[in-house]
Amino acid sequence: MSSGPLTLAANDGIVAEMPAVATRRGGLRWLLSAVLGDRRLAVPALVLTAMLLFAIIAPLVWGQSADAQNLVASLQAPSLAHPMGTDQFGRDIFARVAEGARISLLDGTLIAVVGALVGGLIGLVAGTIAGASDTVLMRVMDAILAFPPLILAMAVTVGLGVGLRTAAIGSTIVLIPWYARLVRSDAIRIRSLPFIEAAHAIGASRKRIIFRHVVPHVMPTLAIQISAGFAYAVLLLAGLSFLGLGAQIPTPEWGAMITDGLTYSLTGQWWVSVFPGVALLTTVTAASMLSDRLRDVLDPRSSGRRG
Amino acid sequence: MSPLRLRSWTGRTGDGEDELAETPAKHDDAAGAGGSLALSVRNLRTVYELGHATVQAVRDVSFDLRHTERLGVVGESGSGKSALALSILGLLEPPGRVAAGEVVLNGRNIMGLSERRLSSIRGREIALILQDPMSALDPVKTIGAQLQQAIAVHNPQLRRSALRRRAVELLGEVDISHAERRLDDYPHQYSGGMRQRVAIAMALANNPKVLIADEPTTALDVTTQAQVLSLLDRLVDEHRAAVILITHNLGIVSEFCDSVSVMYAGRLVESSSCEHIFMRPTHPYSEALLRCVPNPERLVEGPLPAIPGFPPDLSALPAGCTFASRCSVGRELAICHERVPSRQVVQGPVGDASVECHFARERAAGAPR
Amino acid sequence: MSGVVSRRLLGSLGAIFGASIIAFVIMRVLPGNPARLILGPLAPRSTVHALNAQLGLYKPIYVQYWRYISHFFQGQWGYSYSEGAQVRTLIGERVPATIELALFAFLITMLASVGLALLVTYRRRPIADRIVRGIAYLGFGTPPFFVSLILLIVFFSILKILPGPEGRLGAQVLPPPAVTHLYTVDALLAGEPGKFLEALEHLVLPGLALGMANFAFLVRLLRANLLEVSREPFITVARGKGLRRWTAFRRHALPNAFLPTLTAGGLVLGEFLAGSVLVEKVFNWPGVGSLVYEAILKQDFSVVQTFVLLSAVMFVLVNLAVDLLYAVIDPRVRVKSVTTA
Secondary structure, three states: OOOHHHOOOOOOOOOOOOOOOOOOOOOHHHHHHHHHOOHHHHHHHHHHHHHHHHHHHHHHHOOOOOOOOOHHHOOOOOOOOOOOOEOOOOOEHHHHHHHHHHHHHHHHHHHHHHHHHHHHHHHHHHHHHOHHHHHHHHHHHHHHHOOOHHHHHHHHHHHHOOOHHHHHHHHHHHHHHHHHHHHHHHHHHHHOOHHHHHHHHOOOOHHHHHHHHHHHHHHHHHHHHHHHHHHHHHHHHHHHHHOOOOOOOOOOOHHHHHHHHHHHHOOOOOHHHHHHHHHHHHHHHHHHHHHHHHHHHHOHHHOOOOO | OOOOOOOOOOOOOHHHHHHHHHHHHOOHHHHHOOOOEEEEEEEEEEEEEOOOOEEEEEEEEEEEEEOOOEEEEEOOOOOOHHHHHHHHHOOOOOOEEEEEEEEEEOOEEOOOOOHHHHHHHEOOOEEEEOOOOOOOOOOOOOHHHHHHHHHHOOOOOOOHHHHHHHHHHHHHHOOOOOHHHHOOOOHHHOOHHHHHHHHHHHHHOOOOOEEEEEOOOOOOOHHHHHHHHHHHHHHHHHHOOEEEEEEOOHHHHHHHOOEEEEEEOOEEEEEEEHHHHHHOOOOHHHHHHHHOOOOHHHHHHOOOOOOOOOOOOOOOOOOOOOOHHHOOOOOOOHHHHHOOOOEEEEEEOOEEEEEEOOOHHHHHHOOOO | OHHHHHHHHHHHHHHHHHHHHHHHHHHHHOOOOHHHHHHOOOOOHHHHHHHHHHOOOOOOHHHHHHHHHHHHHOOOOOEEOOOOEEHHHHHHHHHHHHHHHHHHHHHHHHHHHHHHHHHHHHOOOHHHHHHHHHHHHHHHHOOHHHHHHHHHHHHHHHOOOOOOOOOOOOOOOOOOOOOOOOHHHHHHHOOOHHHHHHHHHHHHHHHHHHHHHHHHHHHHHHHHHHHHHHOOHHHHHHHHOOOOHHHHHHHHHHHHHHHHHHHHHHHHHHHHHHHHHHHHHHHOOOOHHHHHHHHHHOOOHHHHHHHHHHHHHHHHHHHHHHHHHHHHHOHHHHHHHHHHO
16 A cells, blocks of 8 residues: 555655654564554454463363373264264363464474574574675585475485474475564665664674674564464474374374364265364464564555565 | 746746746636536545545546546545546546546536447546556556557457557657567556556547546656656647546646646645646645745755644545644634635636635735745 | 576576485485385395495495486486385376376466456456455465365265366376377367366366465465556556557556566475375375375375475576566566677
């Protein structure tokens, strides 16, 4: 909405003068008020909060265990006793989906945060120090980016040994260059802003400039990207587990649960796979929506664009 | 002389007197053809419906354009000038739409015609030049292709070779050297001024009798502005087209136009001949605008004045006169904040003006400013 | 021009080199025992030892790397012990099925994303716009294997209008005479419309599942680009010349909006490569993806290793091709590169 005849209230300064409006962007308080003050953010934030509460509370209050088998009650349709039905071993799917929420939310967050920290640091170093370290670091990042993400994560789990932990490591490695590039380009942009050059001119140290000026300006971008990275990490983990490379039997990871129920789904017992799948897509969709809307709110220039 | 220097209509210098004497004859065939109008706009109302608010971009605007007349529409950006231009051509995109009114072009109302009928009129009877030459040409098509498209769309019988010949001619007409070779260039290989000349060539390709130029020189540097304006001046004369020149630059109006309408908050608040407005600006807004123009003769008087305040929000217009809160005359007066001024035709020292101000009569008769 | 081309080529070579080192480190150096990885947990110790020697694991690491990379580019991709065949043969047999599926998915993805992006930007219907954006979000958030599952439940189990997970053709149907190895094309070439429909029916659901993520991505990109471009003054100018709105849109907005989406070519391919592993499994599609999946199940990692590096090479090459194509198509890049040459 920035071009065309819609800027009807604008004033062009040739005829009338316009006061300089200085809006401060950046800073934690500004971030908070921007997030809380926006209605469009409420829906995805609410969904994610609900999912988080579900993950924390449901396993505590729900009487049934995620692992307890009961072969007499196998493959039962959703009912009051089993709101999401039971699987081929008679395990309660509701309990398993809740347990899976704990895994996905926790691991997804860990992957996104670790990836952001490592990638952010690499980007910061590359973007502020420049020179040889920049070249070397970015070549390494390019090499990682030369793989389709899921396939690199696959390779890592294959090489390091199958399991949830290696799957998480693989997913983190995939996310790192993504953050690094973002932060690097942001850091380079900020470094060339007049006020940084002014700070240089009055003799501020590089360390001071980085921590006082560059880091605070990079934070909003990183905040947005953590929620996008979270969505992607949850998706990657589920994909790896679906292939049998991530969580192993009988861990109730959503992707693994979908694999488990695959054969039953086509013979009428749809609930075995569909409920973990719905939980997965709700979480990922809400998180990616959140990151999109955060970007719109925090950075109006990029609204509507992606990629 | 530079077309951008504001002529001294106040007659304070001898130079100005000469021009004043000469200028009314500048396009006197305009007056001669007064019987038939090239374009007549009646009660045009344009709104942008933004969901939470309705922005009234053009509010009940009427004016006439005689054959070969040159009308300047002046106002701040956001006053609805561009919306007016797009509304006349039927080129508004949603959420904008024409809510009411008539646009009579060569004797027939074109408002509400189908896109098919309208597209056969656009470019042939009425054409458009836009402000920004950087974005007015498609960056991935050659200049030649875009010129030829303008010709071909109204001359489907022409063959490729004929189209190309005509395109070369057109480029030559707007003073682009090596036209034959430069036809296959892309827009980014042209300078801003050249691009704007291409835009003029495209607009005049089918000899339209009405040309709407929306800030045609604003995005150019001063020297280029002068060249483009004098080219436009020459070509419009040759093609005997009438022009609506939309601008916020009164210097350009004084140089180029016969008559002028001042637009404020979606309305034409003062319409008159150029002579009138420069000599006796009657609406306080016109006067304020005029005072803001840098004038070498006034530099000694101190810093360039500005109009205090901002134009009103077009989605929540105040009661009374929309200019009242910024007006040097009516800021404190109850009548200005309560009653909408009606349109009055007043007699100034150099002809009539139609003005929307409660004090139009007094101000028109008052001392020269 | 040549300057840009050689710079891009060099960059791509560098990326492939870097990727090969990463793949080498991950799959040959980090695992304690690559031969065990390749042979699986059940192989006798002596075989493992022999393969380790054959892989050159007792030689210096740069020699190992050189063997690894030169063998890869010579097409010596090793032997699959679980399948009892050369990896190259196995992949060669499976490639046509994957290509047919990916092509089909690409076709419907493009048609759907261009069509829907046009619908919501040209007609400016806010409700349709919301629906398309909603689908795009869901498409991004839904992993391909879950899309496959839902499609199967709806169209096979419930509606019973499309075939289930039985691969490229029904159990009783023989493949058409092999020319291109793409069953739909071969069926048409052989003049067997029934078989063509059969092959097409089997393509629909896996194609949709594979294309979903790309569709979600492309439709959003195109929609945003089209909205932006359609506000450009040159569209208004084109209409001012007398072009009808649709003509102006088609001739000026579409090419300008489409050009930037070319850069997404690499992403699209990456999605297909990864997606094929996830989707083919569900549909029992006899392509490279299910080969890789089976190899993972059997812990037969020579196939996986090859697939990983092969994907990276293809990924880099497609990105290179897109860059070069972009330079050819977009006059702004083209001329810039001419002047720098």
